[in-house]
C-alpha cells in the first residue's frame with residue numbers, strides 16, 4: 001500500500017529546510033524500496049516544529065518534528081511510516097494541544113491539503129460556499145455576509161457586507177474585485193499562509209464577492225517578496241481555469257469571473273487601498289483622496305471591492321455554514337475568529353486562529369510560551385508597525401476591535417511582535433518615526449516632513465536637549481500627524497511613539513509624571529506639558 005507523507009512547501013518550512021528533508025525522505029524511501037507518496041502541504045503554522053513531517057495512518061496523521069535531514073534514516077529505522085515511536089514523534093497532528101485548542105475556520109484546510117490539488121480541496125469541503133452562493137440572489141449573499149458580522153481583516157475592520165453593498169448598488173457595466181495581498185505589517189504572515197496553503201479558498205472567496213456585486217474581473221495584488229505564494233497562486237489559478245471554476249461559465253452557472261495577479265514592487269504604502277489601485281493602474285503608489293470611495297469609483301474609475309486575503313478567504317465558510325454559525329464566535333461587535341500571528345522574540349511563534357476576544361496573555365504565554373530568549377516579556381506590539389506597544393501589565397487585554405481601541409491600540413492584521421526586557425523602547429519610538437519617513441508616499445506634509453522632525457525630536461528627548469519644550473513639540477507633532485495626515489500611515493504613527501513614551505518613560509530618561517499628557521488610551525490630554533497651542 002502506498003503511504004502518504006506530508007512535508008510542507010510553505011516558505012516558513014522551506015526556510016527551515018523542508019525541501020532538503022523532502023529530498024532526503026524521497027531518496028531514503030527509494031533506497032529501501034518503499035512505495036511512498038510525498039504531498040507538499042501548507043504549514044499548520046506551528047513554526048517551532050517545522051519542518052513538521054506527517055504520515056497518514058489508520059489512527060490519523062502522525063506528526064514528527066522538527067525534522068532535519070540527519071533524522072531521516074533514524075525515522076525510517078523506527079518505522080515512522082507506520083506512525084511508530086521516535087524521539088521527534090509529536091502524536092496525532094490534530095490532537096497536539098497547540099492545534100487542538102484553536103478554532104480553525106478560515107484556516108481549516110491549511111496544512112491539511114495539497115494546496116494545488118483541486119480534488120483535495122473538493123474532498124475537504126471546497127466550493128460548497130460558492131455553490132450555495134450561486135443558488136442565491138446576489139443581495140441575499142451580501143445580506144448573509146453582513147449578518148455574519150465579518151469585518152475587514154486587513155486592518156481597518158470595516159464591515160465587509162456593507163462594502164459589498166456599496167459596490168453592488170453603484171451603477172456600472174464593469175466592476176472589479178481586488179484582493180489586497182500586500183501584507184506589509186511587521187510580524188504578519190496569515191495572507192501568505194492562505195495563499196501557499198489553500199489558494200483555492202481565496203479564489204472561491206473572490207468568486208463569491210464577484211457574483212454578489214456583479215464584478216467580472218479580479219486582481220490579486222501580491223507583494224513581490226512572496227515568490228512561493230506567487231508560484232502556488234499561479235498554479236492554482238491555471239488549474240481553476242482548466243477545470244471551469246474560473247473564466248466564463250463559473251462552475252457551470254453561466255457567470256464570468258476572470259482573475260489575474262499583479263506584483264507590487266515592495267512599498268508599504270501600496271498596501272493602502274488607494275495607493276494599491278494607483279500601483280495596479282501602472283503608476284507610483286500614491287494615496288488618493290477619498291471620496292470617492294473605491295467601492296463607488298475605484299480601479300480604472302469603476303466600482304471596486306477591495307478586501308484583504310483573510311477577509312475573502314473567510315467568506316466561503318460563512319456561505320457554507322451560514323451567517324449564524326460564524327457570528328456565534330467572537331466578542332461584542334467583533335464577530336468570528338481571528339488568525340493571530342505571533343512573531344518576534346517568541347518561544348513558539350506561529351499562527352493561532354481562535355475566537356475574537358482571546359487575551360494577549362493567552363497568545364503570548366499559553367500558545368507562545370513567553371520569549372525565545374527565556375527573559376521576561378517586556379512589551380508586545382500589536383497590529384503592525386503602526387500599532388501600540390503594550391507593556392506586560394496590559395497583557396490581559398482581549399484581542400477584539402473594541403477592547404484594543406479602548407486601550408489605545410489597534411488590532412490591525414492581527415500580528416503580535418514580542419520583545420524581551422533587553423528592548424530599548426526609545427529606539428523603538430524613534431524607529432516608528434523613521435519607518436514613517438521611509439515609507440511615506442510624500443503626498444501630505446504632516447507625514448512627509450513631520451516624521452523626519454519626529455525622529456529628531458525623539459533624539460532631543462533622549463539627549464535631554466531643549467527639555468521640557470521637546471516634550472511639547474512631540475506632543476504637538478503627534479496631534480498634527482493624527483489629525484492632519486491624509487491616510488493612516490501618518491495618522492497612526494503617533495500610536496507606537498506615544499505608547500512607548502507612556503508605558504516606558506524610563507527608556508527616554510523621563511519620569512511617569514513627565515508623560516502625564518498622554519492618557520491611558522493614548523489620547524493627548526489638554527492639560528499636558530504646558531503647551532499654549534493645544535488641541536483638546
Ligand SMILES: Cc1cc2nc3c(=O)[nH]c(=O)nc-3n(C[C@H](O)[C@H](O)[C@H](O)COP(=O)(O)O)c2cc1C
Pocket residue numbers: 151152153154155156157158160180181182183184185268269270271272273274306307308309311312487488489
Ligand atoms: C499604510 C497602510 C498600509 C496598509 N497595508 C495593508 C496590507 O498590506 N494589506 C491589507 O489587506 N490592508 C492594508 N491596509 C488596509 C487597506 O487600506 C484596506 O483597508 C484593506 O485592504 C481593505 O480590506 P478589508 O476590508 O478586507 O480589511 C493598509 C492601510 C494603510 C493605511
Ligand code: SF4
Pocket residue numbers: 269287439440441442443444445447448485486487488489490491
Ligand atoms: S499620510 Fe503619508 S503615506 Fe499617507 S498620504 Fe500622507 S504622505 Fe502619503
